[in-house]
Amino acid sequence: MVGRDFDGTISKQSSNNNRGASGQGAEEAKLFASEGAKVVATDVQFELLEDVVKEIKANGGDAIAIKHNVTSADDWKMVVETAVKEFEKVDILVNNAGITGLITQTIEDLDEPTWDKILDINTKGPYLGIKAVLPEMKKVGGGSIVNISSLSGINGVGNAAYNSSKGGLRLLTKNVALDYGKYNIRVNSVHPGTIETPMIEMFTSNKEVREMTLAGIPLNVLGQSLDIAYGVLYLASDESKFVTGIELIIDGGSILH
Numbered sequence: 001m002v003g004r005d006f007d008g009t010i011s012k013q014s015s016n017n018n019r020g021a022s023g024q025g026a027e028e029a030k031l032f033a034s035e036g037a038k039v040v041a042t043d044v045q046f047e048l049l050e051d052v053v054k055e056i057k058a059n060g061g062d063a064i065a066i067k068h069n070v071t072s073a074d075d076w077k078m079v080v081e082t083a084v085k086e087f088e089k090v091d092i093l094v095n096n097a098g099i100t101g102l103i104t105q106t107i108e109d110l111d112e113p114t115w116d117k118i119l120d121i122n123t124k125g126p127y128l129g130i131k132a133v134l135p136e137m138k139k140v141g142g143g144s145i146v147n148i149s150s151l152s153g154i155n156g157v158g159n160a161a162y163n164s165s166k167g168g169l170r171l172l173t174k175n176v177a178l179d180y181g182k183y184n185i186r187v188n189s190v191h192p193g194t195i196e197t198p199m200i201e202m203f204t205s206n207k208e209v210r211e212m213t214l215a216g217i218p219l220n221v222l223g224q225s226l227d228i229a230y231g232v233l234y235l236a237s238d239e240s241k242f243v244t245g246i247e248l249i250i251d252g253g254s255i256l257h
């Protein structure tokens with residue numbers, strides 16, 4: 001998969017791949033680098049991130065690691081400036097960083113600091129990131145933004161703050177897609193089902209919960225980070241050049257229930 005806009009030379013493509021320390025972000029960073037993207041991998045967990053970047057470099061890829069809190073506008077400014085300095089431009093943004101909430105918690109149990117924290121990271125983070133990259137994408141004649149939402153951003157199952165944060169991100173995606181199509185900037189959301197990553201270990205490590213989860217997935221397996229990474233790669237690449245504002249659901253069929 002190559003950036004056709006770039007004379008077939010994918011090495012000119014730069015990617016600002018927000019969050020890449022483990023789970024889906026790490027897999028996306030590695031897959032993008034293997035396709036020739038120059039990856040700026042960012043996360044609050046810097047040590048894990050460095051390991052991912054080392055692996056990318058050992059496999060001949062090009063990437064840098066930056067410690068970055070997605071809730072900080074100053075951090076976003078620094079990340080975008082560094083990306084442009086290192087790799088000349090930013091034409092891809094993957095808003096992947098996120099935290100979950102307790103699924104057993106009803107809205108009455110949900111305290112305000114928890115609500116604020118989940119909304120800050122999962123919805124305000126992407127809002128700040130999108131604002132930070134738009135000027136750079138306009139400069140280079142376009143770009144692709146991929147927001148990692150969730151099935152919980154569509155169907156309301158789970159924690160109220162998490163649902164609200166991911167539902168908000170789903171509509172933020174469509175708003176920016178409508179306003180920035182004229183600049184050849186595409187914006188899409190990805191909605192993973194249950195993916196085996198550190199985020200959901202607390203659920204899947206329990207045998208009973210794991211079996212209950214599997215019973216809700218028609219394909220009867222949990223998703224893997226690479227299942228999501230391929231979808232993100234498609235939306236980031238020129239192969240999806242006529243695709244904007246969509247919701248790509250990757251969930252083994254869970255939404256059918």
Ligand SMILES: NC(=O)c1ccc[n+]([C@@H]2O[C@H](COP(=O)([O-])OP(=O)(O)OC[C@H]3O[C@@H](n4cnc5c(N)ncnc54)[C@H](O)[C@@H]3O)[C@@H](O)[C@H]2O)c1
Pocket residue numbers: 019020021022023024025042043044045068069070071096097098099100121148149150151191192193194195196197198199200
């Ligand atoms: N795993 C699933 O089943 C699942 C399902 C649907 C959606 N998602 C979404 O997929 C995305 C990736 O999650 P994952 O499953 O790989 O989980 P993960 O816990 O492995 O990854 C989340 C990452 O976000 C980083 N992060 C948290 N707060 C941050 C902040 N303020 N600034 C920068 N980085 C921060 C963490 O350090 C961590 O590396 C998340 O947005 C999550 O909500 C996951």
